[in-house]
Amino acid sequence: MQCPKCRGNMRTYDRNGVHIEQCENCRGIFLDYGELETLTRMETQFHAAPPPAPGGPAWGAPHHGGHHHGHRRNSWVGMLFSS
Amino acid sequence: MSGDGPVEHLVRQAYGSLPQPAPTPALLTHGDWHLGQLVRRERWMLIDIDDLGVGDPVWDLARPAAWFAAGLLEPAVWERFLGAYLASGGPALGPGDPWERLDVPTRTLTVQLAAVAVFNAERDRRELDDVEHSLIEACARIVGLPKGLP
Numbered sequence: 001m002q003c004p005k006c007r008g009n010m011r012t013y014d015r016n017g018v019h020i021e022q023c024e025n026c027r028g029i030f031l032d033y034g035e036l037e038t039l040t041r042m043e044t045q046f047h048a049a050p051p052p053a054p055g056g057p058a059w060g061a062p063h064h065g066g067h068h069h070g071h072r073r074n075s076w077v078g079m080l081f082s083s
Numbered sequence: 084m085s086g087d088g089p090v091e092h093l094v095r096q097a098y099g100s101l102p103q104p105a106p107t108p109a110l111l112t113h114g115d116w117h118l119g120q121l122v123r124r125e126r127w128m129l130i131d132i133d134d135l136g137v138g139d140p141v142w143d144l145a146r147p148a149a150w151f152a153a154g155l156l157e158p159a160v161w162e163r164f165l166g167a168y169l170a171s172g173g174p175a176l177g178p179g180d181p182w183e184r185l186d187v188p189t190r191t192l193t194v195q196l197a198a199v200a201v202f203n204a205e206r207d208r209r210e211l212d213d214v215e216h217s218l219i220e221a222c223a224r225i226v227g228l229p230k231g232l233p
Contacts, residue, residue, distance in 0.1 A: 055162065057186050059224040061154025061217070075200060076155065076214040081119035 003028055016042065084202045090211070090219055094201060097194045097222035104139070104187050110174055112138040117146060140175040144168065145188035149196055152189055153221040155214060193221045 001010040001021060008025025018038050021030040031039075084091055113120070114134025122128045144165075151161035165181060176184050200215035211219065 055158070055182070057152050057182050057189060059190070059221070059228050060152040061221065061224075075203070075212050079150070079196065079200075079214070081117060083115050083117060 001030075004030070018042075084198050084205065086201070086205055090201055093219065093226065094194060094197050094222050097190075097197070097225045100226055100228070101191055101194065102187055104191070105184070107139040109137045110140050112136055112140045113143050114138070116143040139188075140173070141184050142188050142192075144173075144175055144185060145192040146196075148185050148189040149192040149218075149221070152193060153196075153217045155217055190225050193218060193225065197222045 002008070003010055003023035003026060005028050006023060006026040008023045010021040010023050010030060013020050013022060018035050019032055020035065021032075022028070023030075084094065112135070113129065113132070114136055115131060116129075120129055120131050122130050147156065147161065147164060150156040151158070169176065169181075182189075197215075197218040200211060200218050204211050204215060
């Protein structure tokens with residue numbers, strides 16, 4: 001296949017299941033039909049929030065611990081030591 | 084908790100969302116477990132057996148689990164506690180994910196702790212402190228759970 005821009009020779013690569021052609025001359029990239037969507041989907045999955053870490057409830061605090069060290073009040077100690 | 088403000092409304096809403104607990108295994112349960120029930124006299128002793136009975140011991144774990152879920156206990160501390168419980172043969176949790184059994188009792192204890200916090204603040208005519216706010220925020224996350232969980 002010839003590069004549609006500079007007429008250079010296109011070389012085929014497979015990257016994570018996506019079939020791309022890259023021009024050996026101008027380095028331009030040609031995507032087959034549907035492959036832009038595949039890349040977009042992969043990008044979305046990459047940026048999606050990671051699943052909750054095992055070892056906690058789905059509704060647990062997003063950033064556990066450490067927030068109250070500097071200014072803990074009496075209610076915390078009371079809670080630890082009473083019903 | 085007699086007030087009718089947004090915080091009280093949220094805590095009541097969280098209470099209303101609690102699923103029915105699973106059927107109770109008949110095991111020895113302390114019933115009022117907290118750090119004040121541990122006394123050191125040459126060795127550690129567990130005191131105050133007023134509420135001791137036969138029931139589901141997962142409720143004894145639910146209070147520290149609620150502290151963890153509210154972000155008050157650091158994960159490392161909670162995991163050390165849970166790991167020690169499991170390593171010593173604690174019977175409340177089966178094999179697999181401990182949160183399958185812990186989730187509903189922990190939600191319940193979170194709501195109870197939040198209600199007590201609001202009650203105490205009302206009684207003392209003061210604002211909720213940071214720790215108490217963490218419990219209210221946990222109630223908001225419970226209310227936000229999709230219906231039908233677990």
